[in-house]
Amino acid sequence: MKTSISNGMTADALSALAGEGFSRRNFFRATGALIVSFSMSPEQKAEAQTGTPGVPTRPVLLTAVDSWIAIAADESVTAYAGKCDFGQGFRTVQHQLVAEELGVPLARVKMVICDTAVCPDQGVSSGSQGHTTQFGAGALRTALATARQALLGMAAQQLNVPVAQLMVEDGVVSLKTDRTTGISYGKLIGGKKISLSLDARAVVKDPSTYKILGTSVPRYDIPTKATGEFEYVHNVRVPAMVHGKVVRPPTVGAKLVSVDENSVKGMPGNVRVLVRRDFVGVIADTQWEAIKAAERLVVKWSAGDKLPDQATLYSVMRKMASRDVYTVLASDVDAKLTAAARRFQATYFHPFQMHGSLGTSCAVADVKGTGAGTTATVWSASQGIYPQRDSLALILGTAKENIRCVFVEGSGCYGLNGVDSVAYDAAVMSQLSGRAVRLQYSRRDEMTGAESFGPAYTIDLRAGVNDQGQMTAWDYESWTFTKGNRPNATTPGNVYSGGLLGYAAPAVVPAAATPPTAYSNNGNIASSYGSGCVGNSCGGTGNVSGERILTHTIPSPFYTGPLRSPNRLQNTFANESFVDEVAAGLGQDPVSYRLRHLTDPRLVDVLNGAARGAKWETRPSPKPGNAKTGVVSGRGVAIVFYEGNNGYGGLVAEVEVDQDSGEVVVKRLVMSNDSGPISNPDGLRAQMEGGALQGMSRALYEEVKWNAESITSVDWRRFPVFKFGTFMPVVETVLIDRPDKPHMGAGETIITVVAAALANAIFDATGARVREVPFTPDRVLAALQARA
Amino acid sequence: MAELSLAVNGGSNVIDVDPDCPLLFVLMDAYGLKGPKFGCGLGQCGACTVLMDGEPYRSCTLACSEATGKILTLEGLGTVDEPHPIQKAFIEEQALQCGFCISGPVLYGKAFIDNNPGATEAQILEALSGILCRCYAHPRMVKALVRYAKEVRA
Numbered sequence: 001m002k003t004s005i006s007n008g009m010t011a012d013a014l015s016a017l018a019g020e021g022f023s024r025r026n027f028f029r030a031t032g033a034l035i036v037s038f039s040m041s042p043e044q045k046a047e048a049q050t051g052t053p054g055v056p057t058r059p060v061l062l063t064a065v066d067s068w069i070a071i072a073a074d075e076s077v078t079a080y081a082g083k084c085d086f087g088q089g090f091r092t093v094q095h096q097l098v099a100e101e102l103g104v105p106l107a108r109v110k111m112v113i114c115d116t117a118v119c120p121d122q123g124v125s126s127g128s129q130g131h132t133t134q135f136g137a138g139a140l141r142t143a144l145a146t147a148r149q150a151l152l153g154m155a156a157q158q159l160n161v162p163v164a165q166l167m168v169e170d171g172v173v174s175l176k177t178d179r180t181t182g183i184s185y186g187k188l189i190g191g192k193k194i195s196l197s198l199d200a201r202a203v204v205k206d207p208s209t210y211k212i213l214g215t216s217v218p219r220y221d222i223p224t225k226a227t228g229e230f231e232y233v234h235n236v237r238v239p240a241m242v243h244g245k246v247v248r249p250p251t252v253g254a255k256l257v258s259v260d261e262n263s264v265k266g267m268p269g270n271v272r273v274l275v276r277r278d279f280v281g282v283i284a285d286t287q288w289e290a291i292k293a294a295e296r297l298v299v300k301w302s303a304g305d306k307l308p309d310q311a312t313l314y315s316v317m318r319k320m321a322s323r324d325v326y327t328v329l330a331s332d333v334d335a336k337l338t339a340a341a342r343r344f345q346a347t348y349f350h351p352f353q354m355h356g357s358l359g360t361s362c363a364v365a366d367v368k369g370t371g372a373g374t375t376a377t378v379w380s381a382s383q384g385i386y387p388q389r390d391s392l393a394l395i396l397g398t399a400k401e402n403i404r405c406v407f408v409e410g411s412g413c414y415g416l417n418g419v420d421s422v423a424y425d426a427a428v429m430s431q432l433s434g435r436a437v438r439l440q441y442s443r444r445d446e447m448t449g450a451e452s453f454g455p456a457y458t459i460d461l462r463a464g465v466n467d468q469g470q471m472t473a474w475d476y477e478s479w480t481f482t483k484g485n486r487p488n489a490t491t492p493g494n495v496y497s498g499g500l501l502g503y504a505a506p507a508v509v510p511a512a513a514t515p516p517t518a519y520s521n522n523g524n525i526a527s528s529y530g531s532g533c534v535g536n537s538c539g540g541t542g543n544v545s546g547e548r549i550l551t552h553t554i555p556s557p558f559y560t561g562p563l564r565s566p567n568r569l570q571n572t573f574a575n576e577s578f579v580d581e582v583a584a585g586l587g588q589d590p591v592s593y594r595l596r597h598l599t600d601p602r603l604v605d606v607l608n609g610a611a612r613g614a615k616w617e618t619r620p621s622p623k624p625g626n627a628k629t630g631v632v633s634g635r636g637v638a639i640v641f642y643e644g645n646n647g648y649g650g651l652v653a654e655v656e657v658d659q660d661s662g663e664v665v666v667k668r669l670v671m672s673n674d675s676g677p678i679s680n681p682d683g684l685r686a687q688m689e690g691g692a693l694q695g696m697s698r699a700l701y702e703e704v705k706w707n708a709e710s711i712t713s714v715d716w717r718r719f720p721v722f723k724f725g726t727f728m729p730v731v732e733t734v735l736i737d738r739p740d741k742p743h744m745g746a747g748e749t750i751i752t753v754v755a756a757a758l759a760n761a762i763f764d765a766t767g768a769r770v771r772e773v774p775f776t777p778d779r780v781l782a783a784l785q786a787r788a
Numbered sequence: 789m790a791e792l793s794l795a796v797n798g799g800s801n802v803i804d805v806d807p808d809c810p811l812l813f814v815l816m817d818a819y820g821l822k823g824p825k826f827g828c829g830l831g832q833c834g835a836c837t838v839l840m841d842g843e844p845y846r847s848c849t850l851a852c853s854e855a856t857g858k859i860l861t862l863e864g865l866g867t868v869d870e871p872h873p874i875q876k877a878f879i880e881e882q883a884l885q886c887g888f889c890i891s892g893p894v895l896y897g898k899a900f901i902d903n904n905p906g907a908t909e910a911q912i913l914e915a916l917s918g919i920l921c922r923c924y925a926h927p928r929m930v931k932a933l934v935r936y937a938k939e940v941r942a
Contacts, residue, residue, distance in 0.1 A: 086886065087885040087886025087887065087888075087923055088885060089885070218879075218882060219882060221887070222878070222879050222882055222883075222884060222887070223868045223871070223879050224868055225884055225887030225890060226862075226871065226875045226878045226879050226884065226887070226890060226894070227823075227862065227863060227865070227866055227867055227868050227871055227875050228821065228822050228823025228824075228861060228862030228863035228865075228891075229822065229863065229867070229868055230822065230887060231822060232822070232825070232888065234825060234826070235816075235822045237820070243817075268789070268806075286809075286813065286817060287813045287816070287817060288806060288809040288810070288813045289806075356922055357888075357922060358827050358833060358835055358886070358888045358889050358920055358921065358922040358923075359825055359826065359827050359835060359888040360826065360827070360828075409886070410886075410888075411825075411827075411886055411888035411922075412885055412886030412888065412922055412923045414922075440826060442829060443827075443828040443829055443830060443832075682882060686882060686885060686925070686928070689924070689925075689927050689928070690885055690923045690924045690925060691924075692924075693924030693926055693927075694922070694923070694924045697924070715828060715830055715832060716828060716830070716832040716833060716920065717830075717832060721920065721922070722924070723917070723918055723919065723920055724893070724913060724916035724917060724918065724919040724920070724921070724926065725913060725914055725916055725917025725918060725919075728913055728926065728927075728930065731927045
């Protein structure tokens with residue numbers, strides 16, 4: 001078995017239980033040993049490499065320090081975490097965190113992440129929340145601080161001095177005044193079993209004193225990735241493994257009628273056909289044999305669902321029965337709109353979009369035994385390795401304790417692509433066949449339902465402005481789709497493959513909206529300019545108090561799920577376009593007009609940071625003097641306080657628009673970010689740059705397409721994205737470091753603001769407003785024709 | 789099935805395989821190589837790129853029977869301990885995120901720059917036309933390739 005990347009059964013933990021005479025299950029229940037200093041027998045080492053499917057092999061309780069950290073006699077530190085790295089470099093930051101908080105050299109730290117058998121259950125690792133959670137209370141950072149505190153306490157006893165006289169450097173505790181007194185962590189523990197619970201009061205390091213965090217430590221994974229040595233989930237191989245291929249219904253929602261197994265009889269590769277409810281697949285000895293068999297297999301399907309007409313989708317969705325939610329509901333919105341000196345309104349449209357991971361989703365599953373004795377090991381690139389284990393228990397008919405899900409990095413996923421679906425498929429194929437199965441989707445499999453799309457939106461906005469130019473009312477009403485989400489223990493039907501197995505996605509029950517009881521802007525539904533007043537408290541970042549924010553959610557024809565900046569991107573496209581429309585209508589500079597409505601100084605700083613970085617020229621849009629034909633240039637700005645509590649981002653975009661062809665070329669992107677203390681400046685820059693260009697691709701090119709019964713955007717030709725060779729904007733980053741503030745996410749701030757900044761830049765260049773994503777040449781030409 | 793002779797990363801083997809089988813699956817499964825990757829199977833993204841006699845090919849649409857030249861994959865270029873200068877450039881520029889696409893930018897870039905060491909940044913970009921990187925590490929990849937071109941010239 002070659003799972004060296006994430007296989008985490010640690011030598012340390014295993015030897016601890018041997019030394020303490022615990023059985024695995026007892027050890028799991030016990031609080032356990034903080035530090036382990038035994039050596040291991042070859043047999044133990046062999047077992048440590050593979051672990052035992054389904055049986056937790058070390059404590060994974062969130063509250064026990066030894067769930068998180070083991071320090072060996074050789075002073076090496078192994079840290080365990082349930083937050084994974086999806087190519088954004090988070091694992092490198094986790095190393096930095098361990099070295100920093102514990103006071104050991106970086107080279108001494110080994111991370112084991114996201115293996116349900118050996119790592120603390122930290123739920124889902126979504127893009128912007130991994131960072132926050134890891135640095136918050138109750139997680140790895142607190143465990144590290146607790147351990148350091150305990151070790152200092154032990155040293156104080158041994159040296160018979162108060163803790164205040166001690167210091168830690170390179171894993172050695174010594175008197176501040178006499179470094180020769182040093183005792184290493186390994187010696188302090190001396191093989192003893194020490195039970196510790198996470199102490200929420202343990203003092204974490206002050207970020208202003210960071211020496212390892214806050215520096216641009218190069219990423220651990222890049223050398224192996226650049227040389228082809230890195231093992232992705234796609235490269236996991238298990239002895240006696242076979243390859244699977246799935247056979248999907250050709251139309252959305254079709255059910256299985258019959259499978260003609262004779263149609264593949266005699267094909268090479270020991271082909272077998274596997275069926276469970278509406279799931280159909282084949283296995284064979286090699287990938288190519290499985291592909292050929294899947295192509296040949298004759299399957300009859302029922303008619304599918306009747307899909308809504310794509311051409312009229314945005315008007316149809318307004319009329320459907322919906323589940324309605326108010327985010328804010330001020331009582332005086334209509335009165336303020338009526339009393340306003342100027343009123344503005346506009347409607348924005350955002351399509352269904354795909355994650356469009358470069359590699360199709362892949363998983364390897366090894367299911368053994370039958371009935372309640374079923375055990376399984378699943379190698380998966382899911383963002384939710386723990387909920388995946390729990391939902392697999394339901395699918396495979398066994399207890400979750402019998403299932404081990406091992407995270408192995410896949411192709412960048414940006415949310416909920418097909419990784420959970422493919423894990424279900426592989427596990428079911430393994431259970432049906434009794435063989436270990438590797439399954440990688442075809443491009444069409446991935447794009448026709450296996451991944452959960454980001455949902456379409458129609459958003460109406462109205463604003464009222466007083467005679468001083470101040471906005472007094474902001475009225476938002478949107479319609480959006482949903483079907484499923486990330487799966488959890490009871491909802492494998494939240495994703496496509498769960499649906500094929502007969503698990504339904506939870507229904508959308510129509511319901512009228514009631515007034516909100518507390519303010520949350522988690523979905524960035526409210527703009528940055530509202531005061532966000534609910535009850536007696538105001539949680540917004542602006543001064544517009546006449547605020548009404550209403551969302552209608554309707555059942556989706558396709559599975560939907562969190563696509564990088566889920567819903568926040570769609571809402572921010574509308575909100576940040578609209579404030580620009582108001583500013584333009586009043587003849588105001590877009591930056592200055594935003595500033596007069598903002599109350600949050602950090603949002604002010606990211607706005608000013610991006611504007612200064614771009615050498616923003618203060619003047620209203622559109623740009624004076626631009627011709628009405630030919631190529632013209634312009635600039636636009638947009639900002640966000642991501643999720644209302646999870647990172648600030650600002651962007652100035654400069655574009656050229658060819659008014660004859662409708663082509664938009666992005667020339668320059670200047671972005672600013674504030675996510676609290678910066679853990680790794682170069683890593684942060686990489687996230688911002690990638691987010692900016694991915695957001696640009698989504699804004700200019702990306703849209704899921706379908707006909708009466710099937711999804712038609714099934715490959716990169718029919719789902720165009722930004723490619724090399726198109727054009728190449730200059731990309732510049734402005735980092736705002738806040739060592740005195742809590743850590744926030746940084747993976748989704750910038751992508752959230754790109755579509756609006758580009759729409760605003762197109763307007764600045766041409767005086768034409770594009771209100772529908774993506775800004776294809778046709779739509780730009782239509783907007784140019786419609787301009788006043 | 790047919791016996792085919794393949795020359796991969798400096799070695800030479802005779803393998804028994806369906807001559808229509810795309811080279812990619814043979815590299816992944818028979819050779820256990822991790823450099824070339826399956827991204828689309830349609831020749832649209834570049835994740836499966838290999839060099840054959842120095843020219844880039846999409847191994848997902850190249851039948852084994854057509855792979856008659858000397859095949860070089862990402863791992864044939866260099867190792868972590870001794871990376872090829874172009875790999876070194878990508879490492880130094882931290883020019884990837886998930887890295888799944890990396891065979892495309894590295895091998896298309898290498899083939900072009902080795903033949904055109906004086907190429908401008910715009911020409912290098914043009915040579916990568918149609919290659920996909922969905923994490924959009926493009927700016928850093930371009931920097932890495934410009935750095936490599938400088939090294940080839942030196």
